[in-house]
Every structure is written in C-alpha cells, then in structure tokens.
Amino acid sequence: ETGVTQTPRHLVMGMTNKKSLKCEQHLGHNAMYWYKQSAKKPLELMFVYNFKEQTENNSVPSRFSPECPNSSHLFLHLHTLQPEDSALYLCASSLSGLISYEQYFGPGTRLTVT
Amino acid sequence: AQTVTQSQPEMSVQEAETVTLSCTYDTSESDYYLFWYKQPPSRQMILVIRQEAYKQQNATENRFSVNFQKAAKSFSLKISDSQLGDAAMYFCAYRSPSYDKVIFGPGTSLSVIP
Numbered sequence: 648e649t650g651v652t653q654t655p656r657h658l659v660m661g662m663t664n665k666k667s668l669k670c671e672q673h674l675g676h677n678a679m680y681w682y683k684q685s686a687k688k689p690l691e692l693m694f695v696y697n698f699k700e701q702t703e704n705n706s707v708p709s710r711f712s713p714e715c716p717n718s719s720h721l722f723l724h725l726h727t728l729q730p731e732d733s734a735l736y737l738c739a740s741s742l743s744g745l746i747s748y749e750q751y752f753g754p755g756t757r758l759t760v761t
Numbered sequence: 762a763q764t765v766t767q768s769q770p771e772m773s774v775q776e777a778e779t780v781t782l783s784c785t786y787d788t789s790e791s792d793y794y795l796f797w798y799k800q801p802p803s804r805q806m807i808l809v810i811r812q813e814a815y816k817q818q819n820a821t822e823n824r825f826s827v828n829f830q831k832a833a834k835s836f837s838l839k840i841s842d843s844q845l846g847d848a849a850m851y852f853c854a855y856r857s858p859s860y861d862k863v864i865f866g867p868g869t870s871l872s873v874i875p
Contacts, residue, residue, distance in 0.1 A: 680863075688867070689865055689866065689867040689868065690852065690865040690868075692862060692863070692864075695862060702860070703862055737806065748794045748796075748811070748856050748858070749796060749808045749811055750808075750863060751808075752798075752805055752806040752807070753805070754804070754805045755805075
C-alpha cells in the first residue's frame, strides 16, 4: 500500500464501547497527526507526534487516547465516547524539520457514536 | 496565535470559467508556509498548491495559481478553466517552520455548474 491508510473506514459504537482507530503511513515521514472533522466546523487538530513523541495535545478529552509505537503507525483509542464525538477522524503525516512541510492525509474514519 | 480565515463558506463557478477563493491569515512570524488543500466529497484531502512566504513569486500548478500578498496577509487561490472534478471543499492552511502544527481555515465549498 502507498500513502496514508486508515482502518476502519466506518465505525459505529455505543457510548460504553472501547474501540481503536489505526493509521499507517508508507511515506517515510516522521510526524503524524490526528484531526477531527465535524460538519460545519473547521478541521480540529487533536494530537501531533514527532519521532514517536507527542508534541501537541490540543486540549483533547481523556476519552481519546493516542498511541504512536513507531513513526509509521498511529492509533487513537476510544472509550466512553459521547454522541458529539461523532465525526470524520483524519490521520496525516509529514516530514518534520526544514525539509518539507505539506501533510499527506488518509481517507479518514467515519465515526458514529450511538 | 496564528489564525486562518476563509470568508466564503460556499462558492459556485460555471464550467470552464475562472473562480477565486479568498484566504486571510494572521501571524507575527516573517517566515512560514501557506497551502491550499482540496477535499472532494467522500475522498481524501490532497495538496493543491504551496507557497513559501520568503518567495515573492506566486506559486502556480497547472490551472491553479495563488495571489500571495504578504503585507496584506492574503493568500487567494485562482482556478482557471474550472472542471467538474474541481468541485470540493477547499481549505487554506498555515504552517510555521518552527513547529509541526498546521492551522486550517474553515473551508470553502466549491460547486461547478455544467
């Protein structure tokens, strides 16, 4: 596979469930990101990882727990979510530092919390 | 803190015509990068064009060009010879070279009329 992949593409979960979103990049990048995209709202940055270290947590509730075991993989662990957490969750990656700056996005996971 | 504003939530253009999408930003930095991303319906977000702030020459990619006015903090996107495949959400984004955070505007939904 090439680029940035995300699984699953669609997820429906109850408020008491625990699930995880997975992101994988095949571009040799060292920075990875989670974004939340809700209808009628700007793209919201959630977390940034640089060389596996978390460098940004944009005041995200603790029911979202990120994990970055290596520069190619990023997870978002979900538990006790609320209906307002329903959204498209986008993963992105980029090179860090003074080399290149554009982000490459995955197709997203459409999450519905019931 | 940096902010990005897109004042046109929706726009439409006739096929083969030209359309300009507006973007303004606020920053105290002198060196930064600006991007336009395109997100077609139910499809992956992709980079359209990039501009380095230190370059006076406006970036161009085929039918896409920008009008970068650094003093006015304005970064508009011009799409020439619009095609049906140009219909999408367009996001303006700002990135500082000093950290890995990218700030997105709220987006402009572009419709192309056959």
